[in-house]
Amino acid sequence: MQEAKSHWRVLVVEDEAKVARALREGLEREKYEVVVAPTGEEGFFLVNAEEFDLVILDLMLPGRDGLQVLSTLRKRGLQTPVLILTARDAIEDRVEGLDKGADDYLVKPFAFPELLARVRARLRRGRTEQALLLKLADLEMDVATRKARRRGQHLELTAREFELLEYLLRHKEQVVSREMLARYVWKESARATPLDNVMDVHINRLRRKVDEPFDRKLIHTVRGVGFVLREEG
Amino acid sequence: MRFRPRNVRSRLTLWYVLVLAGLLALYAGVASLFLFLSLREEFDHNLLQDVETVEGMLEKEPNGQVSLHANHPEIGEPRIGHFIEVWSPQGSLLYRSAVLQGQTLGGPPGPEEGLHDPTPATTQLPNGTRVRLASSVYHVEDQRVVLRVAYSEERLWREFGEFGEVLLLGFPIAVLLAGFGGYALARKALSPIDSMATQATKISAERLGDRLSIENSQDELGKLGTVFNDMLGRLQAAFDQLRRFTADASHELRTPLTAIRSVGEVALQDQRSPADYRDVIGSMLEEVDRLTRLSESLLALSRADAGHVQLQREYISLLRLAKEGSSVVEVLAEEKRQQIEIEGDADLHVFVDRLILRQAIVNLLDNAIKYSPAGSRILVEVQSGGDKQVFLEVVDQGPGIPNEHQPYVFDRFYRVDKARTREWGGTGLGLSITRWAVEAHGGEITLKSEEGHGSTFRVSLPVAKYSFTSQSKGGSQ
Numbered sequence: 141m142q143e144a145k146s147h148w149r150v151l152v153v154e155d156e157a158k159v160a161r162a163l164r165e166g167l168e169r170e171k172y173e174v175v176v177a178p179t180g181e182e183g184f185f186l187v188n189a190e191e192f193d194l195v196i197l198d199l200m201l202p203g204r205d206g207l208q209v210l211s212t213l214r215k216r217g218l219q220t221p222v223l224i225l226t227a228r229d230a231i232e233d234r235v236e237g238l239d240k241g242a243d244d245y246l247v248k249p250f251a252f253p254e255l256l257a258r259v260r261a262r263l264r265r266g267r268t269e270q271a272l273l274l275k276l277a278d279l280e281m282d283v284a285t286r287k288a289r290r291r292g293q294h295l296e297l298t299a300r301e302f303e304l305l306e307y308l309l310r311h312k313e314q315v316v317s318r319e320m321l322a323r324y325v326w327k328e329s330a331r332a333t334p335l336d337n338v339m340d341v342h343i344n345r346l347r348r349k350v351d352e353p354f355d356r357k358l359i360h361t362v363r364g365v366g367f368v369l370r371e372e373g
Numbered sequence: 374m375r376f377r378p379r380n381v382r383s384r385l386t387l388w389y390v391l392v393l394a395g396l397l398a399l400y401a402g403v404a405s406l407f408l409f410l411s412l413r414e415e416f417d418h419n420l421l422q423d424v425e426t427v428e429g430m431l432e433k434e435p436n437g438q439v440s441l442h443a444n445h446p447e448i449g450e451p452r453i454g455h456f457i458e459v460w461s462p463q464g465s466l467l468y469r470s471a472v473l474q475g476q477t478l479g480g481p482p483g484p485e486e487g488l489h490d491p492t493p494a495t496t497q498l499p500n501g502t503r504v505r506l507a508s509s510v511y512h513v514e515d516q517r518v519v520l521r522v523a524y525s526e527e528r529l530w531r532e533f534g535e536f537g538e539v540l541l542l543g544f545p546i547a548v549l550l551a552g553f554g555g556y557a558l559a560r561k562a563l564s565p566i567d568s569m570a571t572q573a574t575k576i577s578a579e580r581l582g583d584r585l586s587i588e589n590s591q592d593e594l595g596k597l598g599t600v601f602n603d604m605l606g607r608l609q610a611a612f613d614q615l616r617r618f619t620a621d622a623s624h625e626l627r628t629p630l631t632a633i634r635s636v637g638e639v640a641l642q643d644q645r646s647p648a649d650y651r652d653v654i655g656s657m658l659e660e661v662d663r664l665t666r667l668s669e670s671l672l673a674l675s676r677a678d679a680g681h682v683q684l685q686r687e688y689i690s691l692l693r694l695a696k697e698g699s700s701v702v703e704v705l706a707e708e709k710r711q712q713i714e715i716e717g718d719a720d721l722h723v724f725v726d727r728l729i730l731r732q733a734i735v736n737l738l739d740n741a742i743k744y745s746p747a748g749s750r751i752l753v754e755v756q757s758g759g760d761k762q763v764f765l766e767v768v769d770q771g772p773g774i775p776n777e778h779q780p781y782v783f784d785r786f787y788r789v790d791k792a793r794t795r796e797w798g799g800t801g802l803g804l805s806i807t808r809w810a811v812e813a814h815g816g817e818i819t820l821k822s823e824e825g826h827g828s829t830f831r832v833s834l835p836v837a838k839y840s841f842t843s844q845s846k847g848g849s850q
Contacts, residue, residue, distance in 0.1 A: 249661070249665050300704075318662070326701065328701075328728075328732075334735070334736065334739045334803060335701070337705055337739075338701060338702055338704055338705060341704040341705060341707075341708055342704060345704070362655070363651070363652065363655025363656065363658070363659070364654065364655035364656065364657065364658025364659045364661070364662065365655070365658060
């Protein structure tokens with residue numbers, strides 16, 4: 141039930157060629173139509189000339205500063221959602237970006253799965269889906285009663301395991317990074333907290349309960365990136 | 374503009390001389406006064422004796438005048454400075470010494486004059502001579518007369534003047550000598566400072582190991598030198614720490630970079646299956662993740678150093694916070710069949726940033742789990758430390774930390790066992806971040822450990838007075 145992707149147009153304003161190329165390829169793989177602008181000027185021109193559903197804007201740009209592009213854009217009344225990429229982690233920068241009308245920000249180096257998740261969230265905005273019944277293959281979760289079943293069999297999960305599985309299921313078929321898990325499942329904003337081992341243990345336990353008794357595995361590790369819940373195919 | 378000598382030595386000498394001159398002047402003044410008074414007393418005493426002598430010499434002349442008996446040559450008429458006047462009570466002059474040359478010793482007597490004890494007083498003759506005068510009432514045969522005897526004060530003043538001359542002459546000499554002495558003394562006293570300054574200029578960032586030589590550590594300059602040396606010690610420690618940090622940081626950065634590079638280079642040497650490439654890329658990404666985490670931790674610490682972190686404080690039970698932290702990592706303990714026990718008083722509250730302090734507790738627990746053997750016990754204890762503090766102790770049964778490592782465990786990137794670092798994961802910044810988190814809340818973290826007997830990390834935090842209003846505010850968020 142993925143949203144119709146083919147017509148989403150995304151503008152990427154990014155001067156670092158490698159990053160721009162990776163973004164283009166990664167987004168195109170997800171069936172977005174991607175236009176790359178290597179300078180602030182060009183991005184500014186494009187955003188005025190054409191119509192985009194989303195702008196991914198690097199803050200440090202040659203020519204025109206990303207924040208300048210953003211504020212001019214907003215002054216002209218363009219409501220296109222803007223996702224800021226910044227290497228500057230300072231809170232003032234974030235606040236300034238959000239003040240000038242950015243909808244979201246990501247700090248470099250970001251995990252690509254997270255970028256995808258943010259992009260999806262931006263484009264889906266307005267119809268926030270908080271389904272209470274989640275399903276993948278024969279795995280079912282009822283968020284309201286906090287019950288999980290696989291092939292009709294009740295799964296005995298701890299609170300943390302339930303939240304972890306719920307998050308994976310809400311992002312089924314998408315790779316979920318460790319940062320995302322840390323932030324949304326463990327509510328831990330600081331990456332300095334040593335959570336990797338903790339996550340591994342929880343994923344292992346979840347596997348034992350969700351996958352082991354069944355022949356088809358749903359939880360997969362994408363080495364170096366994170367985890368994904370999907371039917372193997 | 375005030376006069377201000379350039380160096381301390383001259384200033385000290387100047388002050389010394391000024392104070393000494395003041396004291397000398399005061400002393401001379403008081404001494405002169407006493408001398409003058411005692412000279413005058415002697416003078417008066419002689420005068421009064423002379424009054425009695427003169428009384429005995431008075432004789433009445435037939436014509437009503439009075440004359441002096443000539444048998445007393447020692448106080449005879451010609452004596453200079455010895456004046457006599459005799460008056461009748463009615464105011465007629467009966468006798469006057471020739472040396473007075475017609476001047477009067479104060480005109481006709483008043484009705485009271487000479488009736489009381491003859492106290493000498495100073496008066497002035499019309500020609501300006503100051504005299505000491507004593508009066509007495511005496512009867513020459515049947516006639517009542519007023520007798521006045523006076524000495525010129527010239528002798529008194531001369532003697533006093535000689536004394537004054539001696540003083541005036543000695544004064545500048547004494548002050549001059551004191552000045553030289555004071556200067557020499559100040560110079561001697563301050564010479565260690567000069568030598569300290571000379572030594573200090575030779576100490577640079579590269580030669581922080583040098584210390585000032587101290588002759589006597591008990592005196593003031595010795596104490597100053599000791600303080601200075603202590604400061605140098607701290608500076609040296611800070612420099613050493615920085616050097617270690619730089620070395621360790623480059624090691625921590627190079628290790629993942631080396632891994633990425635060699636894994637990539639090796640993978641490109643021959644054809645591989647897509648699954649293999651996937652594995653290689655995944656392995657490289659793992660190292661990238663490591664680097665990311667490292668840079669973020671470093672950034673967090675440098676922000677902390679710069680004081681850019683704002684604490685979102687709330688009232689919270691320290692025990693509750695410990696339990697929250699433990700709930701994050703307890704699975705790790707379970708995997709090693711370790712037991713985390715949390716004990717203490719749930720009413721002990723602190724006013725802290727929950728996330729930051731929880732992270733500190735998680736770090737401590739994570740360490741304890743990592744370094745303790747399987748099946749051991751980890752104790753978290755929350756205790757009151759008096760009215761002002763509250764303690765949180767994390768006690769493990771691990772191998773302990775050798776003494777020589779203990780001072781450095783909170784340093785960035787410091788590793789007790791450099792070889793085992795990678796298998797444990799972690800950035801080597803956990804305890805630094807923990808220490809920062811504790812200190813940012815006005816607390817303190819200490820380590821007590823003995824090799825083979827486990828480690829105890831003790832966090833002490835200022836206790837917050839339990840308050841219902843703030844409690845409910847904090848809880849409702």
